[in-house]
Structures are given as C-alpha cells and as structure tokens.
Amino acid sequence: MDFEFWNNCWVKPTQPFHLTKPHHFLTEYFSGYFADKKRVLLPLCGKTQDLNFLANNGIKAVGVEFNPRAVESFFEDSQLTPEITSFDNKARYQATNIEVWLSDFFNIHQDDIGQFQAIFDRAALVALPPEMRSEYAKHLLSFLAPQGRLLLVTMDYNVEQMSGPPFYIDKTEIAQLFPNTHIKQLARASIIQSHPRWRELELSRLDEVLYEIHLKTV
Numbered sequence: 449m450d451f452e453f454w455n456n457c458w459v460k461p462t463q464p465f466h467l468t469k470p471h472h473f474l475t476e477y478f479s480g481y482f483a484d485k486k487r488v489l490l491p492l493c494g495k496t497q498d499l500n501f502l503a504n505n506g507i508k509a510v511g512v513e514f515n516p517r518a519v520e521s522f523f524e525d526s527q528l529t530p531e532i533t534s535f536d537n538k539a540r541y542q543a544t545n546i547e548v549w550l551s552d553f554f555n556i557h558q559d560d561i562g563q564f565q566a567i568f569d570r571a572a573l574v575a576l577p578p579e580m581r582s583e584y585a586k587h588l589l590s591f592l593a594p595q596g597r598l599l600l601v602t603m604d605y606n607v608e609q610m611s612g613p614p615f616y617i618d619k620t621e622i623a624q625l626f627p628n629t630h631i632k633q634l635a636r637a638s639i640i641q642s643h644p645r646w647r648e649l650e651l652s653r654l655d656e657v658l659y660e661i662h663l664k665t666v
C-alpha cells in the first residue's frame with residue numbers, strides 16, 4: 449500500500465472508499481466527542497467530507513494526505529482556495545477552519561500540527577497492511593493529547609470473502625496496536641447495502657465498528 453497503489457486509485461474518476469457525505473459515525477457521535485473541541489485530526493484524509501463537516505461546525509479540521517490529486521480535488525470540490533505553504537517535503541493547504549497537510553503521514557510530527565483532544569480515524573488504519581500498522585498506530589498516538597479521545601472505525605467481514613483494503617482488524621489486534629490505552633466499542637453498523645462494490649462481492653456481513661480509545665493515565 450505505497451504511494452503508487454493509492455495513486456492508481458486517485459487517477460480513477462471515483463474512489464470506492466470516498467463518501468459524498470460526512471461519515472455517519474462522525475455525525476452521530478459529534479455532540480459527545482467532537483462538538484466541544486477546538487481542533488480534530490483526520491489522518492490519511494483523502495478528500496473526505498468530514499473536513500467540511502467539522503469546519504462548518506466551527507472546529508478546525510486538520511487532515512494529512514500524501515496524494516496531491518486528493519488534496520487538490522478536495523479544495524476544488526469544496527470551492528475553497530487554500531493558502532499553500534511549501535516546506536522541504538510537505539505542503540500545508542489552509543482555508544478557513546481547514547488545514548490539510550500534503551505529506552506522508554510519517555513525515556508529519558508534533559512540531560507541525562501539535563496534539564489533539566480528538567482524532568477521527570476512518571479508513572486510515574484499516575487501509576494499511578499488517579506490517580505498517582504498528583508504526584502507524586504509534587505515530588497516531590503521538591498526536592493524542594493525554595486526555596484526548598481517538599475514535600477509530602474498523603471493518604468486520606468474513607476474510608474468506610474479501611481481501612483488503614479495507615482490512616479486517618479485530619479487537620485483539622487493536623489492543624496490541626494501542627498498548628497502554630483503554631479501548632471501548634461504541635457502535636456497530638451494517639454498511640452492506642451502502643455501496644455497489646459490497647453488494648457485488650455478495651458478502652454475508654460487512655459491519656463498521658467504532659471504538660473509542662484513550663490513554664491510560666499513570
């Protein structure tokens with residue numbers, strides 16, 4: 449799942465993971481987890497409408513995405529003209545209440561974006577192959593403030609019927625990936641009818657599972 453893999457996806461006219469509306473878990477859990485936050489991090493953000501949803505609700509949405517087509521089409525589709533600041537190997541696109549970093553996520557650090565009281569991971573961890581997940585999870589947690597909350601969306605399906613991405617990641621693996629945290633399942637929702645791709649695969653089950661993760665205090 450390197451740049452080339454995702455670029456092949458972004459050169460196509462549509463991307464199967466892209467939603468034209470904000471994610472249902474973000475809107476459902478907005479008042480409980482996001483509404484009172486100043487800033488929210490959306491890692492591996494693609495051109496998600498979650499950025500606009502948060503921004504329109506008065507929250508600074510900070511995204512990180514390494515594909516220029518995704519970043520540029522997000523701002524074009526949103527009819528926003530960003531102010532672009534280029535650094536050595538990354539660029540920051542800023543518009544009112546939205547900041548998207550065009551960069552490899554692993555090349556973004558606290559010096560760039562600080563820490564967050566809320567992070568929403570949708571189609572980010574589950575987009576990564578097993579060998580990348582541990583480094584990703586560790587890096588993601590470096591952005592979580594001590595009292596902050598990470599809301600993580602995973603996918604649950606029969607692995608004999610589909611190979612990822614999105615990958616199936618069970619709770620045991622999540623616990624290994626995020627040590628020294630409390631992990632609570634908040635919700636589960638079937639999305640099998642939500643996209644022709646899932647219906648074509650004739651999956652017997654496809655659920656999204658939402659977890660709340662926060663650091664154990666010492």
Ligand SMILES: C[S@@+](CC[C@H](N)C(=O)[O-])C[C@H]1O[C@@H](n2cnc3c(N)ncnc32)[C@H](O)[C@@H]1O
Nearest residue numbers: 454465492493494513514515552553570571575
């Ligand atoms: C499955 S998509 C999900 C996008 C978005 N979260 C959404 O919900 O629509 C995964 C995205 O991660 C991006 N990506 C993958 N690896 C990355 C990395 N190391 N750094 C930054 N972006 C990355 C891909 O270009 C792709 O847009």
